[in-house]
Amino acid sequence: MTEQGTPLGVGIVGVGGIALSHMAALRTMTSATLVAVCDVAADHAAEVAHLERCAGYGSVEELLDDDEVEAVIVCTPNMTHEQLGLQVLAAGKHLLMEKPLALTGAGARSLAAEATARGLALAVGHTHRFTDQSLAIRRVIDRGDIGVPRFVRIVINGGWIWPGWQSWVLNPELSGGHSLHNGVHLVDLATWWIGEPATSVFSVGQHATSEALDIYDYLVMELGFDGGAAAVCEISRGERPRSAGYLELTVVGTEGVVSRTWDAEGVLAWTDTGLTAWGVDGAGDRAFVRELEAFVAAIRGDGEVVPPLSAAIHAVDIAVASEESLRESRTIRIGASA
Ligand SMILES: NC(=O)c1ccc[n+]([C@@H]2O[C@H](COP(=O)([O-])OP(=O)(O)OC[C@H]3O[C@@H](n4cnc5c(N)ncnc54)[C@H](O)[C@@H]3O)[C@@H](O)[C@H]2O)c1
Structure with missing residues (x-):
């Protein structure tokens, strides 16, 4: 007890x-x-x-x-x-x-x-919900500084750096494919920032490191939302050089933009009243x-648990639909996938 x-x-x-x-x-x-x-x-x-x-x-x-x-x-x-x-x-x-x-x-x-x-x-x-940068972006949205979010762009690209990728991750039967393995992090951030569930997904992928791969080490997922918003989530483990790392987190709202890029000092928000900057980093330990x-x-x-369980289930639904989109080269309605 x-x-x-x-x-x-x-x-x-x-x-x-x-x-x-x-x-x-x-x-x-x-x-x-x-x-x-x-x-x-x-x-x-x-x-x-x-x-x-x-x-x-x-x-x-x-x-x-x-x-x-x-x-x-x-x-x-x-x-x-x-x-x-x-x-x-x-x-x-x-x-x-x-x-x-x-x-x-x-x-x-x-x-x-x-x-x-x-x-x-x-x-x-x-875990990405708990980084300084993700929390700072959410705070800017919650304060209403950028108005209503209407577009999210998330890029988390890196090279072939993880030993784990040599084994079960490469087998879609065991990992679920890249949408389920890493994609869930990005789609969770996108729906959290947009503030509503996604209703459709269209994905494209590449076997960037080797055509012999059974999963797409480079993947782009486009999410649609009934309220008219959209999100593009790009994730790669196939960049060259192997040590490459590139990150961009951008939310465009009706009144302004909030963004974090890899080489920036922190999170930047632009609105009609000016530019605001926050000194945050992407360190995972505090997350x-x-x-x-x-x-x-x-x-x-x-x-309550964070994220809410409904969001964690929704991330799985989006990722499963994304894998279906990759197989069938078409837009999949979320919740309507097999
Ligand atoms: N939150 C994040 O940012 C993040 C990052 C990386 C991985 N992950 C997730 O963490 C999980 C583990 O990933 P990893 O990279 O640590 O994998 P890993 O292969 O490095 O480690 C998995 C461990 O589990 C053990 N194991 C396998 N089946 C078991 C069982 N039935 N009972 C007990 N032990 C068992 C293996 O022997 C191994 O030691 C995955 O679900 C992955 O998606 C999350």
Whole structure:
């Protein structure tokens, strides 16, 4: 039972790449503490447990049997999310699921239904919502400075930098394809900033690194909204040189523009009354802390999960429709995809 005032006992399932960011965040927090880890690579789990001074297990069942574990962060490959998430919730533990929530809309909805039925918090790791730059842009929109958002452009392009991309990510059956693997981050930001769900998606992709790839390492998703707004989300892991990194976040409103570009000092807003600048950076470390703090607050009854579960499900729906658009070269209505 979670008790107010004592640190929340957190278990991590899957101690690969992204688990490192969650463990680093937990080390800085007083409201939550890492009590256990597990991984199918049991030796690796034991090694991490030794370093983190927590329990280490070779199976999720053992971790879920540990009474110290009140909440679980699932950091395993995308195709495992639905089944592992249902197991975690069935064991009565709160769940922070790494993105995407699931590989299908039906899977995402069954996780949401299970969490609701059991009265457990279910959050999804849409970490980009918690960066300084994303929050600053949202604040400018909320203040009404740029009027009503009508166009969003998000570009997150990089080179071939992640070892994880050599394995399960490259298999669309396991990762869901690039729309589900990375695209969900961008479409979540776009719908959050526009302020309404997207109703259509048209996507184009390229196998930029190699024609042998089964996923599109370069991908552009165009979103339509019933209110007349539009968004273009461009994501790449195929740039040259491999170390390339380019980012642009722009929201055009009826009264002005707010933008963050890679080489800028911070976020800039232009309106008829002038130019305003904020010194922010894109550092991910605070984002993971904020994400976990929001999760703990939701468990304690001090707030709602961020993003709302409906937004995490919507991101899956858009991404699934985007993959359909890539296969069929046509615009797909969201919610009407197979
Ligand atoms: N929020 C973000 O910004 C962000 C960034 C990167 C990855 N992710 C997400 O995090 C998840 C993990 O990605 P990663 O890059 O860390 O992957 P990874 O391959 O580096 O690590 C996955 C780990 O899970 C373990 N594992 C696999 N199946 C398991 C199971 N059934 N039970 C226990 N352990 C299991 C593997 O042995 C491995 O150690 C993915 O869903 C990915 O989409 C999120």
